Amino acid sequence: MFGMPGHMKLKKDIWVLLSSILIIHLAAYLIVPIFPILLKTEKKLNPSEVGLVIGAGSLFIQLGSIIAGLIADRLGNKITIILGNALQFIALLGLGLSTNTLPLIAFSGLNGVGTGIYVPTAKSAISYLATQEEATTAFSLRAVAANIGTSIAGIFVLFIATNMNFFVGGIIYGILIVISWILLPKGCGDQPCPSLPLRDYINIFKHKTFVIFSLISALIWGIHTQLALLLPLRGEAILGNVNKIGIIWTITSIIVILLQSMISRGFLEKRSPMLSLVIGTALLGIGITLIGWSNTFVSLIIYSIIFIFGQMFMMPTMDNITKLIADPSLLGAYFAVANLASGVGGAFGAFASGRLVDLYGIVDSPIPWVTYGILSVVTVLLLQLPSMRKIKA
Known part of the structure; x- marks a missing residue:
């Protein structure tokens, strides 16, 4: 199924987590494909303000990540995940009701805090439940x-792309909270969740290879963030139809559903993770740069x-590299x-893009798009550092 080897059967709890991930992406991507457009048309923000609002979400992910690491051992993965979903539920309703810049940023x-709590907790939960042999498959199935959630949301956006999307997304988060309470596994698999005091985070920052990898990954995520911000703005400018943008997400999501496991099984599991990351980063840069020339x-x-x-x-490679270089007893903290x-990285990318679009426009100048291309080349070169090339599966 989905390219998973026939002899490998994942635990039921992993499938429950994967279902949770599907639902949360359904809720999130009712907004993501059109978020910049809703901020521009419904909330009347300029491009710099749009960048600030989107960047605030990315920036506060880091706060949520630290909170997740500090409380997951005390509350368990289940309660931590539900807390993240509850914050996202409140946030989407607030975004729907707000009309001024400061409340929208808040x-x-x-x-972002809710996302920051949810994402590393879900990833670490999968890591605890999956064996090393299952890890790449589990993370690929996560994608x-x-x-699947993103593609379903994209079809919805084709028909409804208004402020109402915030409320629909919020309702789905509310339903997910109930489902998570009933079905999500407690604890950290077959072992108790390890205690993660603040000093453990300090020790992680002494791990040179991981620190370098984290800095480079921030650049990669800065590039990755551009699609959600710039594709909607470019699409609106050249198409004049917001609804069509959701279809692009549906098409690309279906491609991921069909091909992700084939790529993982045929390439990612057989090649160096750093080679996979170089290829991935290069394609991100090429894609976002060419979008600037699309008409x-x-x-x-x-x-x-x-x-x-x-x-x-x-994406699967980033998760797998984190697991490869992490201290097994501190997986939650490393993922946080x-x-x-x-x-x-996402916040910096959003802030910078908002400013570039304000200065040069979304269709009037090649400067923003050339900038993204140069950044991707620099990132690929940084991945050639000796400490990065030593990372092997």
């Missing part, structure tokens, strides 16, 4: 589950697919810090 930040719906789809191929190489890096 609720976007709250959504498949996420994209038709078809070209937007093609360049978005290039970007998504990069994501299929990048890794998520912190993604939040910082």
